[in-house]
Amino acid sequence: MQELKPERILFIVLDGLGDHACKELDGLTPLEKAYSNNVKKLKENGSQGLMDIISPGIPPSSDVSHLIMFGYDVENEYFGRGPIEALGEGVELKEGEIAFRGNLATVRFENNYPIVVDRRAGRITSEQTKELVEYLNSEIECPEGCKVVFKPLSEHRFVMIVSGEGLSHEVTDNDPHAEGKPILLCQPIDEAKDRKGAERLAKIVNEITIQAIDKLSKHELNKKRAESKLPQANSILVRSAGTMRKMKSFQEKWDLKAACVAAGLLYRGVAKAVGMDVYDVEGANGLLNTNIQGKTSKALELLKSYDFVYLHFKGTDVASHSKNPIAKCEFIRRFYESLNLIDDAVLNTVTIVITGDHTTPCDRGMHTGEPVPILIASKGLRNDATKFFSEREAVSGGLGRIRGKDIMPILLDSIERTVEYGTRPSPKKINYMPKSLEYLKLSI
Ligand code: ZN
């Protein structure tokens, strides 16, 4: 059979993939324990290595990690997690609006300080959150001539959108991220580029929070909740401020038509922010019992009409945060089963990447700064002599140790789209061959 050149890219992220050796898994990592013939086939056609998303020792959050892997300069092109999560939830934001993620919470009062008793107000129902949030919309007077709108999400969650002149999103959370602690004072961050704007927004957030506590405490629903011995939703906690800005699309950046298959809202938000088309799969839920086979199958189908398909699984990170290496291993094993859908025709024409967005070791249950393993199977790249795909085997892999921002150039190289450094087939300052070029015509 004639060997074909890969033209398309399947980019698979198993969230929080990297791990430590676990005693529950006979001293292996979940990735090592799950190894099977389905991934062996990819390993034999590829190279592995270790990847520092930012730099060694720095744990990335998932949103930042994905944007770096997609080739974005987060220092200059990213404006915060609030709008990304709001987009993922389907909330439409206008350019320049500032979005916060928020919770309805329960507080008690001690010497004039509201102390957080329950960060989720007893996981209040979506219906009650809607009622309280609409009440806040009608009652709260936003200071400084600005405007505030609350949008209810599922359970205790909401998005708070602030808009007005001269505001900067560079402020701290008021959410202490722990129970038993007082609500934090919202302040400008030290490195704020627009300090005045950040001071203005911080003042607004603090005033809104004081008003919200007052209004919510008087609401009939909270009186009823108190009578039924349920935690009152008598405060708001807000975090992750960000300004909605139109980002350069992935297609504009790399000249690759891109689609996303993800159920987790944050990942759908990242994909939407960079202009990828986001697809749903029945039974996909961002949890351990998601429809893995269905997602892999959908991603392969999309490769017929897209150049780049981003396929995300959250289950690995879910298991890691609950410190369950057996569940993590089982999730990877089920994902490997779904690779039976990858046949020689796919291997010959698609560059396939399997990696994580950070390491979340089950023994620590949190993101760490250790590098993540990455496997790239492609007919367009050398393969290496390592035996199986794992964190420890990756140390001697052919990719060596790369950074998150190196991925896109490597992938474009694998599909033969790169040009020699310094050559200029296009007026655009890019190091790859754009799909459409301007040609000289003899009869002008
Ligand atoms: Zn993640």
Ligand code: ZN
């Ligand atoms: Zn995580």
